[in-house]
Amino acid sequence: MPDRVHLSDGQREILEGARGPYLATCMRWLVEWGEVMGARRLIPVDNTHALFPVPNLMARGASAATLEQYANTLREACSHRTDPRCYCTVHTLFVTMDDLDVPENAPDQVQAQKEITDLAVRSGFIPTFTCAPYLVGNVPLKGEICAWTESSAVVYANSILGARTTRHGTESAIAASLLGVVPEFGVLLDANRRGTLRVEVAANLACPADWGALGYFTGKLAGLGVPVFNGVRRPSQDEAKQLCAALATSGGVSLCHIAGVTPEAPTLEAAFHGAVPEEFVAFTGDTLRETYASLRNHTGDEVDSVILGCPHASIREIAEIAGLLEGKRVAEGVRLWVDTARGTKGNADAMGYTRTIEEAGGRILCDTCPTNLRMAAKRIVTHGFKQAHYARGMLGAEVIVARTEACIRAALAGRWLGDE
Amino acid sequence: MSEALEIKARGVVKGCATGEALVADATLSFWGEVDPVTGKVIAVGHPLEGQSLSGRVLVIRSTKGSSATPMVLSLAKLEGQAPVAFVNVEVDSLAALGCIVNGIPMVTDLEQNPFECIRTGDLVTVDAEHGVVRVRRAG
Numbered sequence: 001m002p003d004r005v006h007l008s009d010g011q012r013e014i015l016e017g018a019r020g021p022y023l024a025t026c027m028r029w030l031v032e033w034g035e036v037m038g039a040r041r042l043i044p045v046d047n048t049h050a051l052f053p054v055p056n057l058m059a060r061g062a063s064a065a066t067l068e069q070y071a072n073t074l075r076e077a078c079s080h081r082t083d084p085r086c087y088c089t090v091h092t093l094f095v096t097m098d099d100l101d102v103p104e105n106a107p108d109q110v111q112a113q114k115e116i117t118d119l120a121v122r123s124g125f126i127p128t129f130t131c132a133p134y135l136v137g138n139v140p141l142k143g144e145i146c147a148w149t150e151s152s153a154v155v156y157a158n159s160i161l162g163a164r165t166t167r168h169g170t171e172s173a174i175a176a177s178l179l180g181v182v183p184e185f186g187v188l189l190d191a192n193r194r195g196t197l198r199v200e201v202a203a204n205l206a207c208p209a210d211w212g213a214l215g216y217f218t219g220k221l222a223g224l225g226v227p228v229f230n231g232v233r234r235p236s237q238d239e240a241k242q243l244c245a246a247l248a249t250s251g252g253v254s255l256c257h258i259a260g261v262t263p264e265a266p267t268l269e270a271a272f273h274g275a276v277p278e279e280f281v282a283f284t285g286d287t288l289r290e291t292y293a294s295l296r297n298h299t300g301d302e303v304d305s306v307i308l309g310c311p312h313a314s315i316r317e318i319a320e321i322a323g324l325l326e327g328k329r330v331a332e333g334v335r336l337w338v339d340t341a342r343g344t345k346g347n348a349d350a351m352g353y354t355r356t357i358e359e360a361g362g363r364i365l366c367d368t369c370p371t372n373l374r375m376a377a378k379r380i381v382t383h384g385f386k387q388a389h390y391a392r393g394m395l396g397a398e399v400i401v402a403r404t405e406a407c408i409r410a411a412l413a414g415r416w417l418g419d420e
Numbered sequence: 421m422s423e424a425l426e427i428k429a430r431g432v433v434k435g436c437a438t439g440e441a442l443v444a445d446a447t448l449s450f451w452g453e454v455d456p457v458t459g460k461v462i463a464v465g466h467p468l469e470g471q472s473l474s475g476r477v478l479v480i481r482s483t484k485g486s487s488a489t490p491m492v493l494s495l496a497k498l499e500g501q502a503p504v505a506f507v508n509v510e511v512d513s514l515a516a517l518g519c520i521v522n523g524i525p526m527v528t529d530l531e532q533n534p535f536e537c538i539r540t541g542d543l544v545t546v547d548a549e550h551g552v553v554r555v556r557r558a559g
Contacts, residue, residue: 029520036432036516051487058488059495061457066498073494091487149487169490169517186513224510252484252512393463394452 005034005183006041014179022076026175033172034183042181043188047087047140047163049133049148050173052078052120054113056094057104057374067112074116082124083180089128089138090120091149092312096367097129104373125177129367130341132241132311134161137343142263145188147176151254152245152311152386158255160240162263164188167254187226187255193264194273195257196225198280201232203288208317209403211239212385213291214283215246221281224252228271230259230280238314245311246385295388298379298398298416305377305397306330306411307370308404309339310384315347317404318364322353324408330361331414335377338362339369362411371395381410425555428531431548432511435525437504438545441555442476444468445535450493450518451486459501477544478503479534483515490518497522505546507534507553527553 007015015027030042052074059067082088095110097117121127128136131150134157140146142162148154149168157163166186168176176182186192199218205211218227227247235243235258247253257265265271308321321338330336338357340348345366348354354364370377371390377397382388388401400416410416444467448454453463459474468480473496483489489512496502506519506526519526525548534553538544541558 029517032433032520033513033517036511036520037513051491053491055491055495058492059457059499060455062495062499066495069498070495151487167487167514169487169514169521170494171490171521172517173487390452396464 005031005039007031011042011181023080023178026179029171029175030179030181030183034185037183037185039183039185041184043145043184044180045086045147045176045182046144047138047146048173048177049089049091049138049146049150049153050125050177051091051149051170052116052125053091053094054109054116056106056109058094060374071112071116075119077174077178078116078119078123080123080178082177086177086180087138088125088177089133090125091129092131092369092372093129093367094372096365096373098366100365102375104375128341128343130312131369132156132341135312135314135344136341145182147173147182149173151248152241154254155244155248155256156241158187159244159257159262193255194226195228195271197222197227198272198277199227199229200280200282201229202282202284204285205232205239205288207403208236208238208242209383209385209401210288211235212242212246212383212401213288215243216250216295216385216389217283217287217291218281219247219249219251219253222247222251222253226255226257227253228257228259228265228268230268232258234258234261238317241311241314242384249386249389292401295385295392296400297392298400300379301416303334303379303381303410303415305370305375305380306334306336306407307339307380307382307384307387307391308337308407310369310382310387313338313340313344315344315351318344318348318353318357319351320404321408322356324405325360325362326356328360328412330411334411334414336360336362336411337365337370339365342366381407381416383407425537427537427553427555429507429527429551429553430529431525431551432528433516433519433524433526434548435505435523436545436547436549437477437525438543439475439477439504441479441538441540441542441544442468442471442473442503443479443535443538443540445481447481447484449484449486450515451488454492454496456492456495456501457499459496459499472501473503474501476503477505477507477546479507479538479544482508482510483512486514489514490521493518493522493524497524505544507538507544507546509534527551
């Protein structure tokens with residue numbers, strides 16, 4: 001079996017049960033995970049993003065005993081306080097806690113989620129319920145050690161912010177939150193942050209969805225590696241969000257660099273720790289068009305769902321959507337949803353964007369997203385490559401991925417009218 | 421049943437389990453490609469589409485890392501539909517975590533190509549403690 005992780009006396013005492021059986025189990029998870037992944041020690045963690053979801057339709061048909069036992073594991077976790085040094089936020093749920101008149105938002109599951117959520121808040125977790133914690137106040141600094149769930153947010157934290165987090169699962173993020181440590185492996189170490197794939201960007205990237213295409217194309221090639229983008233301007237926050245989400249969708253990427261832009265890549269040389277590879281992959285205008293086309297599988301133009309906000313929309317995206325909908329009306333039979341964090345919706349309410357979107361026949365959905373809800377849909381138009389990818393597989397829907405303006409045009413017409 | 425083939429491997433997550441092999445030279449995501457309640461692969465077009473993971477030794481290239489992997493494995497385990505062991509070519513950190521949390525053994529680095537010497541339906545024992553995989557041919 002793998003090498004041992006060195007533990008301090010205090011850590012060993014917790015492992016042996018000094019703080020009770022649950023925290024001993026948490027410590028065992030982190031230690032054994034560290035052993036598997038080649039960690040030599042546990043290091044302090046400053047910031048976590050954890051999962052506390054009631055499974056809802058993800059476990060459609062599960063026995064009452066399974067659901068109760070699973071809820072009990074979450075209740076147990078929430079009966080302990082988060083580590084005082086740690087800033088802890090919470091990932092998206094599989095239900096929304098707002099009123100939503102669709103059968104997928106099962107009332108008994110919503111009630112169960114509210115109970116768990118109250119416990120998590122008392123434990124010290126901040127109820128952000130978002131896949132994009134960096135849009136609602138959880139913005140780690142360069143070098144900050146984090147334990148984040150949500151692969152798209154992991155890429156954003158590592159790449160755009162220069163923070164350091166491996167991809168976490170439910171149990172490891174909870175354990176890190178309660179114990180204040182993580183096993184040191186992967187991109188927490190300098191040597192694993194060196195670029196492995198050089199991508200020369202020749203295409204003109206005009207909007208966030210174009211950056212999503214760049215990420216979706218590159219993720220497939222990069223696998224678990226570290227892609228480095230060269231020859232490209234500084235993205236906006238929304239563009240960076242799409243890039244990171246798409247990289248984590250088509251590949252297992254945890255970190256990328258943008259030469260001349262991101263914190264650890266002041267130059268192309270720096271991104272590769274000095275050894276820039278000769279060979280590279282080119283992302284051209286043709287590649288951009290082919291990448292959009294590769295994900296579109298629609299067999300007709302009728303549209304029943306337009307889903308925006310994957311990852312969760314920023315206030316600027318919501319402003320843009322509201323602007324495009326002002327004084328207009330979404331076509332009959334089309335569901336236009338903008339998914340976002342509760343905190344962002346508060347600002348959208350104050351700015352009047354929520355009202356504009358609702359008056360046009362759309363709605364803002366908090367806490368979750370249609371994929372997590374397992375929302376039934378036949379044909380979806382979205383600006384998120386991640387949404388499109390998972391909606392195809394998980395909802396069995398036909399998808400069209402396109403820039404925001406084209407998505408809104410489809411929502412107003414009730415049919416796909418093309419990109420321009 | 422013919423005689424057993426014994427293959428050296430590296431233990432990743434401790435434990436020992438026996439089950440019928442389910443083999444594909446492919447990756448698999450527990451988020452979105454596996455239903456934890458039926459235990460079946462639901463990804464359209466996947467080489468294992470429609471196959472049940474329940475009680476099987478899952479022999480695949482690797483799982484695709486998703487934060488939800490351990491959660492889906494936990495739910496499948498509670499429903500009695502989880503695989504009993506993993507034989508992977510590459511170790512995905514989130515599958516490893518899911519195996520640790522749920523007590524499912526995992527091995528990697530087999531001395532022979534697992535896709536050549538293990539077939540779906542073979543009876544396979546994964547002994548991660550001793551770093552060995554034993555294969556009994558079906559039929």
